[in-house]
Amino acid sequence: MCDATLGVTIALAIGSTATSLYQAQQQKKAMAYQQQMEQQKLAIQQRQQEQIAEGEALAMRQRITERKRVAAEEYEQNRSTFSGTDIDLDSPSYGAFFAANKKAKKRDIRNIRLMGTERQLNALYGVQQTRIAQDASRQAYKSSRSAVTTNSVANAFGSFASADINWNKVFDG
Secondary structure (H helix, E strand, C coil): CCHHHHHHHHHHHHHHHHHHHHHHHHHHHHHHHHHHHHHHHHHHHHHHHHHHHHHHHHHHHHHHHHHHHHHHHHHHHHHHHHHCCCCCCCCHHHHHHHHHHHHHHHHHHHHHHHHHHHHHHHHHHHHHHHHHHHHHHHHHHHHHHHHHHHHHHHHHHHHHHHCCCCHHHHHHC
8 A cells, every 4th residue: 555545545434534533522412412301301390390399288288177176167157057946965965966977077078188298198109200201311321321431432443444554654664
C-alpha cells in the first residue's frame, strides 16, 4: 500500500470513528433529555397520587364529622319528640332505642373509616407504583447509555479493523 493510500485509509477510519463517536454523544444527549422528561412526568404523577391520598383522608374525616353531626341531630330530635309525650325517657325500652342508635352511629363511623382507609391506601399504592416506574426508567436509561457507549467503541474498533491498515508500516516509517 502506498503512503498516499495509507494516509487516505487512516483518515477515513479516523473520520468514520469520529462520526460514530459524535453520533453516540448526540444519542446520549437525546436519551438524557428524554430520561429527564420521563422523570419529571413520573414525579408529577407521584405528587398527584399523594394529593389524592391526602384528599381521601380529608374526605373520610369530613364524612365522619357529618355522620356525627347527623347522629347528634337525630338524638336531639328523638329526645325532644319523646319528651313531648308522657313516656319516661329513662325507661329500658327507650334506653335500648338510644343505645341502638349510638351503636349504629359507631358502626357507620367504623365503616366510613374502613372505606376511607381503603381509598387512601389505593392512592398510596399508586404512589408506590410510580416510584417503581421511576426506578425502572432510571435503570433502563443507564442500560441504554452503556449500550450506546459499548456500541460506539465497537464501531470505532471495527472501522480501524476493516481499514486493512499495515500498522507496522505506519509506526516504523
